[in-house]
Amino acid sequence: MTQLTSVTVQGMRWTYLAGVAAAAVQIPYAAAMARLLTPEDFGLMALAYLVPRFAHHFAHGGLGSAVVQRPSLTGRDVRVIFALALTVGSCCSAAVWLMAPYGTDLLRGPSELTGMIRALALCLLITALGALATGLLSRSMRYRAVALTDFSSFVVGYCVVSITSALLGAGVWSLVYGTLGWNLLQALLSYALVRHTLRPLFDMRAMREVMRFGGKVSLNGFLEYLTTDLPKLAIGRYVGVTAAGLYDRAALLASFPLQQVQQAASKVLLPALSRIQHETGRLAASYADAMAVTALVLFFLWAVIGASSEQLVALLLGTQWRGSAELVPLLGLVSVLGLVAQFSGTLLEAMGAVGGKVVIHLVQLLVLLAGTSVALFLGSGVHGLMIAVLVSQLVKQALFYVWLNRLFPTARRPVAQGYAQAAALSGLTWAALWSVQQMLEDSCPGPVILAGQLAAAAALGLCCVRYGADLHGVRAARERGLLPAAFARTSPRGQ
Template identity: 30%
Template sequence: MTLKQQTIQGVWWAGVAQGGRQACQVLITVLLAHLLSPRDFGLLGMTTVFTQFAMMVGELGMTGALIQRPAVREEHYASAFWLSVMVGVILMAIMTACSPAIARFYRTPDLQPILVAVSLSFVLQGGWVVQQAMLMRAMEFRSLAIRDIAAVCLSGIMGVAAAVLGWGVWSLVWQLLVHNAAMVWLSWSFTSWRPPWRISRQALRELSGFSAAAMGFNCVNYVSRNVDYLIIGRLLGATPLGLYTLAYKLMLLPIQNISWVIVKVLLPAFSKIQHDLESLRRNYTKVLQTVALVTLPMLGGLFVVAPEFIHVFFGPQWEGAILPFRLLACCGVAQSLTAIGGTIYQSQGRPDLQFKMGCANAALMALVILFSIRWGIVGVAAGSAIFTICWMPVSFVVASRLIQLPYVRIWRAILPAIGLTALLMMGLFAVKHTVHTSALSTLMLLGLFGITGYASLLVVMKHGRVALHV
């Protein structure tokens, strides 16, 4: 099978995985939103700021290092595996020791036992990151799709069952732990490799050059994406954080289903043609155009139907998430387009440059959030949107220079999608202000109109499909 065929097949299976996973997660979130309170979601959101950062550190950047490296030996896999497990144990101990201080930081004593329980996921993650890298390196995205969907379903069933039994926030904790346990079991089921009992210092040194910079970027990128959670939880409390968390999750739907799917496949594909700059330039702009054509209309449509969507699926108790979600949708436009640039940095072996960009982004984002928090979660969402949109051209400039791509070609790829999305949104608003029916009827009508308009855009811009010439 050629690289082009592998890449297209990889995008397909990654799309199936993401679509199936997101469909299950949306259904589970809707059910849990009716069974739990915004405060329950806010409590888990407080822990997530710290626990997901620790999991980012625990991954050590090994996934990208094992994928990008031209030749990988047995000792690379074994050393990366055992190091990940040991770091997971250390992080669990640190989180357990720090849990009282974190609970005091949030002024929420209920948080301490939740942090201790969730820290078990650090060790569980160490049991599947190397197997995931092996499957991604081999472009076995079908196996990854089955694993991801099954893990979400199993953990979702556990979470909903626990919520029905009245476990409150602990239903979300058990959902997280079951998800990581399922990831371990399924990852081992899809790989025949078993780690031998040895660690090679030489192998770790060979991986560390890439993995250290990649881990550094992942950490600062996580900080820039989650500093809002930290500040909202500390200054505003659990309930506003719960509303903001829902708004942010809804904004991420198109990005996770489109941009992140493609990024997952592009790293191994671009790494194989890392020295063919012309091919990289051509494929980068084509993928960027495709992402813009798909994600921008989706985000624009969600912006318009946000009130009806939240009222119908989540209920009136979540009304406070409507305006933050609309503002964050603008933030999502920039995030969906700049996510592709990460594959350029890593495929060119420049995670150090990506790390520097991430540090600048995280520092500036923190300042923006600290300034805008005075206006509540609406102010935070507005500040995030303005900053992210302003940062987007900077990200484009750096990525384009790395592969000697004329800057104008980037905007030539995305401007048609921006214009057509604006037309679609105007049409949706016109329909919305013409009809006066129930929220459900309005949502269905706008959905039908939006899908029809979306299909029309794809026909008009049919040259924007992914067609990798490698």
């Protein structure tokens, strides 16, 4: 195992540990907030966050990715990037502040929405200034520091602040305060670990050079925002705030554990892949193995969440959120497809080939717009909009698959095999959990049924890891040292 592989594996372990810990905290947090606030509150917050998210990717400017991906980085570059972050973050924050009343009119929200949007606009400046420190941590492959910073800021800045504010009667504003606290603490902790210079250098030529790459990353992020949040906007505008709240909580329950897995992988893989961006053979092997592992884990988790969604919603959120349960399986599948595609995007970003991502995201957006228009015309409600989102995600996944297979022909067969095995495992898992529910639902309460389903899923997952050597994802995880020694029967393969 090479030094780069060893550092990457250690980074994966730290980021996955932080992701699991964050998911463990998120569960009781979501349960508590679901009982302290109403669906209308969450719907209002979801709509308020749409407007700042519109400018978020431009405020961020792809600066973190630009710091990581650049072959070399000097002290002068750091000063230039800080100046760029200060300029773009300030401009975007001011623009959202001015746009807030028009955003409220577009979303047909109450007047309170304007104040919430303006408060959240501060996050744009905070995240822009923190992007440089975060990028420097990732570039130096200090994964332990990144993991601890992410976890600490989420728990203290978001969960503690939100729950405390809600208990004090802040209502929907408790979610705003938590979001501000999360972003501020993460930026401060990252800076404390790096302590880069705070002297900006306004060199327009150098700033334009940074933006050649960072701007494309921002454009891709903006298009991802449109494809992700367009359904939420349509639901809030045409179906209602309560429906938007139910959708928001269902999306959280369906996607949060999956996002922790994918985000942990992306934080580690972008720096690692950037260092071998010109070594086609190693990139092809890394692509095939990472896709197999990612797909296997994400599809398995989706099956667990989807098959037990009724019991999960009732236990974690309460009876007032029953309408979210039927949305969880479909939203989970949408999330899995989107997150698997994000890995493809991370690989292309590490190679500097971000222009093609723009084309793929534009095609996805056009498909989504067409599907949304049809769903609204037919009056098919939330479910029709979800089908439109699913179709657009399938199109994006297919385009990434075709493009990457052309770049790495040797990876075509193992990647297809990884997808097929992940789909088969998810089907087997769903069938097992459905069978448990059928056996217990007439004689046991919901929590007991959920415990039985989770026990069955855990047993199936352990058997898969222990005895599934024929699965590409399991084999790759063993060979690359991602599993504990007890599960690794084969010798590690150097990257």
